[in-house]
Amino acid sequence: MKHLLLIFFSIFISTSSFSQSEEELSQLPFDAIKDTIQKYSYSDIEKTITAANAYILKSRSKNDLKHEWIGHNTIALSYYHNRMFKESSEQSEKNMLFAQKHNLRDQEMESLAFLSDLQLIVSDISTQLEYYENLLQLAETYKSDFYKQIAYNKIASVRDVSGDTREAINIRKKSLNFFENKTVDSTFTQKSINSKIAMISFYLSSSYLEIEKIDSAKLYVDKIKQFSEKDLDTCYMAFLYAAEAEIAYTEKRFKEAKKLYHKYFDVCPTEYDLIKINYAYLIGKIELAEGNYRLASEILQKGLDDYNVTSVEEGFMKDYYEKLAEAYKQTGNFERASFYFEKYLTSKEKQTELKDSAKKSLLENEREAFLNEVNLLKTEKERKQSYLNYLMLSASLVILILLFVLLRFYKNKKANEFKFEQLLAKIEAAKQSDEVINTKDADLEEKNSNDVPEDIKQQILEGLKKLEKQEYFLKQECSSYNVAKKIGTNTSYLSKVINSHYGKNFNTYINDLRINYAILRLKNDVIFRSYSIQSIAEEVGYKSADSFTKYFKKDTGLNPSFYIKEIKNIA
Template structure:
């Protein structure tokens, strides 16, 4: 499932007020209108569309065809976000026509890419390949290497989808060589180069996993891991863990697979509903493989309930339904097993239509094999009632355990919500950020400061105040030695003054400043909230996400991800 369902669209959150009409909004700057679009593009479709129409109106009034096209494209992306694929496809065709009519080749290539992505779910694979081939032809005509490689890799993805994985591997290897040899420039930076190479290595690893060529997959994953210490987008750091998880799953090392997927989703967390559905599938299939069928049902069923699959997406759910059918079958719930197996067969047929290689005889064979297995299990149930009763008892115990864990989860959730409300109250009551969290250490490094002249104490406090105003505490090199040097004192005096004046040690003093800064900025800055935890950590002076998370939870009682999620809900 993970290979077929995801459509890749940029996700950005920014804030903006929204109370104007389209005409009033169109009087604002393009940046301001774009802020309004981004604010509502995932939460309120009418408002997001309204802002997009204002953007288009402004582009028309200023006779700026490029900006007008961008407004049209934003409508497409909004429809995609709300899973209205038919409407997205129709609007995307308009963006293509507009780009062609107004001689905007870059935008035409972008429109062809978007249209190709949409066809997989909106129409047919044939139509998808048509648009990708049109993109390839135009990229070659424009001598645009970037879009040429995009087109080739999109076509490779369709080859993978259609079962011609060897062809996909050939295309990706050529693209890999291209990016490895491509020189850096102002547009193609080192981080973009590294990310492109890692993405291709990862795709090659997954293709080899699909072909059951595990040794080759491991080799490409080793190449991915070589980039972990280089400049790289944070989410690419989790790529190798996802590959490790899939390899471990294939090798039936289910605990290893669980741990690897946990690391992958920790490094690059996302609340995007499609990512959450894929996450449920990843962990659910592991539990099926490990024969933890009740746990598998819990995970997979929760994923389905949260996502609510649309009719257009049913064709991509075959693997998901197959795992649910298998899990229910092994728990003895034959009615649910039969229901999901029929859904699996239906989506299998739909998926085969996408590949135009469906064979009804194969489906009938699978149905007959399942029915035979189903009848055998029913017979066994009738002959071994006592054994089944024992299994049902065990199942009841497992359900009770799951209910207990669920209750515990909700209690923790309620406790965290209470902590969040208390933190919000502190923020509102605080006259300045440093009043929010003010930790006091029971054991201080330097209690006695009587040997420090009063004038020196004041000089140190004034120096600290200036460094706070300059936000020096956000630097990773902010340590007692560097701070003492900047305010012309020594570390012993610095430690004593901080201990006596603030009632805390130097490290606690710096951590409080950083956490208070983070709390306020996450509350006020929507863009900052869209950063990964690693990026936030580095932004406020920590070298690792683990250190940042530890101090944030120590001071607030909450994980940063929970705080961010709750802030989004009230923003």
Template sequence: MFLQKYAAVIFFIFSFCIVGQLFAQDNLQDPIHKFNEKEFIVSLQKLKPKEFARLFARQYSQDSTKSKLSVAYIKNMMISSEDLETQFWGYNSLAKWERNKMNLEPSIAYLDSTYTIAKTLNNDDLIMSSLINKGVYYYDFGFYKKAMEYYLEVLKIAKKADNRARQLAVMQNIALLKLEVNDRKGAIKLLEESLKIVENEKTLNFNYIHVNIYIALSKANIGIENYEKAASYCYKGIELSEKFNDKGASVYFYNFLGEIANSNGNYEEANNYLDKAVEITKRDENTLIQLPLIKLNKAKMHYFQKNYNVAIEILLDIESREKLNGTDIIYLEEVYVLLAKSYKEINDTENSLKYYEKASEIYKENDKIQESLSAEIIKKYDLETLKEELDQSQEDSKRTKYVLYISAFLTIGIIVSLIFFYKNREKNNQRKFAEILKNLEREKNEIAEKINTTEPASIVIEVKEKAETNIAQEVKEVEILDETKERLLKKLQNFETKELFLSKNSSLNEVAKKLKTNTSYLSKLVNAHKGKSFTAYITDLRVNYAIRRLKEDKKFRSYTIDSIAREIGFNRSESFSRAFKNKTGLYPSYYVKNLDNQNVE
């Protein structure tokens, strides 16, 4: 027993010594692997200011220790330097640092300092760098008009200096602004022209611009629902951005692919792409500015899958973070609409109404921004471009005076033509608006007469089309027995009266099931008695309903166009706007605005 106790004590002492030795070795090895702050600061001092700014943006800001030391180095060494160019790149780095933290005001203040220094140095390249960064930062935070002003200023300097890289960068940014005012075709045209230049360039390095053009083209094609083309640009963009380690660009492309998968109903695929985007933002602080948009697509995915509470949680997180940052981001309208719809689905009426009202307020503000920006682009960019082309023609011509007169005449003529065009368009729009109201009143009286005489006719408001007569006689190929036909017509009348066409489940197959008939009979019946395809029939019913309800329901007019579209069965606001325009000649936003202006009740 004594020997056993003695052996146990010896074993304990031996073990303690071994552990102590291992611990001591760890302590000795730790300083070797520890990050050496002094060496890092010395390495910063060896870098040229521009190279430091590049590394700070791409590497140092991703590491909390390095970023802290780098910011201290900028404040203590760079911006206090006697060398103005060193000061410039110091302030430039601080501006990016604040922007990545979603602090617009201090980032712009730092860019003001870079601009002052660049002007003192009389360095066009540094001046353009300051101005284009201002434009980009204002764009990121939703201040599009300000962004446009800075882009145009850079474009003027770049053309004068024949700096093609800067010209392409600005053209791409202006294309993004065109997207924000729904001029998608104009944006795509501008971007495709830029892409051709970049792809044919052999001497200059346009990799950064090349990737950004892919970003803009992906976004533009998503806007016009050309998902296949958008996805192809995303794949090309991912390949190029990974080749040059541009993680910020990869975030855009994965987010876009998630949005495309959402729209196509491929939710598992959407989740995978969005998770990839989120993972990059975790590793690279420079990409955090994209996180709210990724979360918005995540929320949409959960909404479509009927996970309403999860969608609400994500959307509230987006809202709280934007409030914290004190920014007024244009996509908050979409956040509020989705919140309202999600609350509605879980029968929380109070919160649903609250967020519909918030969405309505932002919609009005965004509408003003888009209108002012649209006019700004026409007045400044399109006319400036035309004027410069005419000026160039003047310089190249031998008969300078003759070209000058022609240029001046054409410029004035185009400005007058634009003014005339907008006035004439407004006049035509007012005429169309008056015609809609007149037809509504006439149809209202006709409906009253039909009710009084109990005619079993379909009560459908038609805005642009004349009454269709003798259609049944003209379509001889319909072979449905009279009794069956009458029964189906009554069911179809009931379908219209109960406004069942407002359901999103109003495909030919779904409606045929509801009416207890087959798709062939129903399609032929609609073709014969309505004079249109089944899809056109449903679309017309929805648009007619919107025309009538918008006139009669002031609360309904306060909804966003997206909310109105989804309320009446459309999946996307673009589809509704296009159908409304085809039917009436006006966009729904114009119709709503004029109803409000005339205080129609």
């Protein structure tokens, strides 16, 4: 349900500006056609397509290619609204070719974005990811910041599906930073910039809820709260109510969650049946959580009966079937409970396949990018080798140098392998994660903490342990000032206590925590090992790969890349 609904939001909101300018029936004014399309968009596909075709004819009579594309796009949207996904995909492909032929760049990218979203339903996630990459390349070619950010956020959604939520968060944070620093221009009004900030903040809040970091989720809800309805494009306020409702539900504030879900649906009313079944799911799950089992089963069953799930949508219904099975079980209707539990298991299996496919597609993309880079390097190397063929007189010297380098490399490799074995032994022997790397500083400014009151000393040590559990040290903002502020002390006391208790200064203390975290996560997390060194550095709190590599090598004697390679060999 969640991923299917995200596709809807992506399509509904990204095309709402077009629906407001979709026009009329052949001889009638454009506004009249627009009214007809909007009137029948969700209820009568034949009338909608008739109006769209009339609009196309009128556009042709005026030789207006952009409006003709809008007419074609209306047909694709009409198929989508009526859940004729294959037909919608085929029409969108025609729309993209039309835009290409007539050099309508924005319309070409809009068609490709829509077509990309549909691939999860009509094809597979591998094809969808390929389309998103194509959209990114097209946006870079046309120098479109707008569609570049759309592509990044859609790729982040694939990361979410694959289970790589942290990387999805990283991508969206960069996109959010782009819009927060974007100035108004011909492409972006202030309202459209605000709307993008609200939408991305919503997705970030959802991702943090997914990994159970509710405080971080709330921070991004606060970003949406800075806007009022007049600051946002139509319907974007729904993101605030949706995010607040999910947090309230997570915190078991069910009455408040229900009110917020109602606001969520009221702020942007629509006849689209996917929204209706999502409404049934959200209200039904609250009634279930409150113990109103019969009412929950009635709401959920009616939503399902009204919607009529298609075979291609079964893989997105796991959560819905699970809640419905639980509601029937609690009411004593074990036959219906068993029926929907079986459907839940089937849907879960399909979702697992989807997740595995997403992981595989992402890894294939990374492999392809790596091989392309290798081939470029190989080509460059061959060119240089061709040039060296003319320098036969220096061949002997080159060979001697190479032999020296190889011998040195072999010696270094052996030394690094020994260091790696020692590090593995320390990991196995460590009782706690912070015992692998425990650096002691010889020169400390404040070795004695006797002038720190005992109760404050305990407060600081307990505060440090709490922040360690919260993994605050992974944030780039983690400084002695911010740590002292969170604990409720000053930097002088903090420094003295860390010096005397841990035998190290504040920076060493934080670096040890980060490097311990990196060592263990790289050992245990296959996906994390596939990140670039820059991404790993940012994940553990460093601003640059150089800083991370410097401290990693200082504490372990190894480069991170060597450690990752050796871990992969034994995994």
